[in-house]
Amino acid sequence: MRSGKLRPWFALGGPLLAVAVLTAAPAGVKAGELPWPKWLVAGVVAAGGVLVAVWTPLVKARTDALAARTTRATERDAQAEQAFNRLPTRKGKVLLVQDVTDSALLGVHEAIPLPASSTSEHGLSAELPTYVLRDIDADLRTALEARSKTGGFVLLVGPAAAGKTRCAYEAIRAVLPNWRLFMPPDAATLTELVTGGADLKHSVVWLNETQNFLTGSAPLTAATVRRILADSARPVILIGTIWPSIYDQLRTPATSTRGENEDGQDLNNDAQEVLELARRFSLGNSG
Known part of the structure; x- marks a missing residue:
């Protein structure tokens, strides 16, 4: 296995965590009944929704790109192994x-x-x-x-x-x-x-x-x-x-x-x- 193959997946940790937090934040604010003004709660919920809408497709695109890269690397490894098997x-x-x-x-x-x-x-x-x-x-x-x-x-x-x-x-x-x-x-x-x-x-x-x-x-x-x-x-x-x-x-x-x-x-x-x-x-x- 080549070193560094798993590193790209760790790079997704931050964006995925951000999406999870942003997705849960509005519900948490509502459920927590925090002593905030209603306008502030509404603003937090709206901002969270906007950020989730922006971040989710970006994270998906990054995930798809990394998956495709991993697939190509796997195919290259298999190709090299097949070629190696044809050598004396x-x-x-x-x-x-x-x-x-x-x-x-x-x-x-x-x-x-x-x-x-x-x-x-x-x-x-x-x-x-x-x-x-x-x-x-x-x-x-x-x-x-x-x-x-x-x-x-x-x-x-x-x-x-x-x-x-x-x-x-x-x-x-x-x-x-x-x-x-x-x-x-x-x-x-x-x-x-x-x-x-x-x-x-x-x-x-x-x-x-x-x-x-x-x-x-x-x-x-x-x-x-x-x-x-x-x-x-x-x-x-x-x-x-x-x-x-x-x-x-x-x-x-x-x-x-x-x-x-x-x-x-x-x-x-x-x-x-x-x-x-x-x-x-x-x-x-x-x-």
Whole structure:
């Protein structure tokens, strides 16, 4: 439960008490047969009636607004919970970067199988064989280290089988092993987590095959990405991979109506903005 949910209801205490007092006051004055002049009693009763008539609709409007706000918050909580349930977890908790060794879960292309003797004798992983560092790794890890303080978006661009996904994972495992690893299956899940107020502090959001998050019926928007990265005191790192051809395609304004909606707006516009937010690292012959 979020802290502060009940506070708005306490704010109604004063107005509700005022309405109750004002409603009861005229009757109390009449019933008490106070030794006041009749004109004064009549004035008190009339004033009380006017104040009740004014305050009651105001209190009702405030009550309705708070009820609607609570309903929306409840709906957002439910939405975020449903999205969370679509994430890979362990015992109901988001996985840590260092705990993930399943190549299929990461989206790493299957490597040539190692002999059983090699994995047992040398402590090698059949899922993730020994990683060989490449020139890009030092710069990538330096960038992640810097962004671990403020958050940011890192994108690896390279052709098929260039090792983008494995490179990305080895980088976050080296730099951010104790961070949580959110692996949304689609853009809608990530959007629901964000709009539902999920706590993403010190989390890596895994966007392997980033183009899948930027296309389709409910793509990831630049507004959502900016919201994720907005609070530098609660750093979040997005890391993704994409082919050069698709990267260029998504960054190119539409040149025909096939790339525009019925209002003539460029369907690639949001994808362009999202990609512009990322620090690009190129692998292989990606230019």
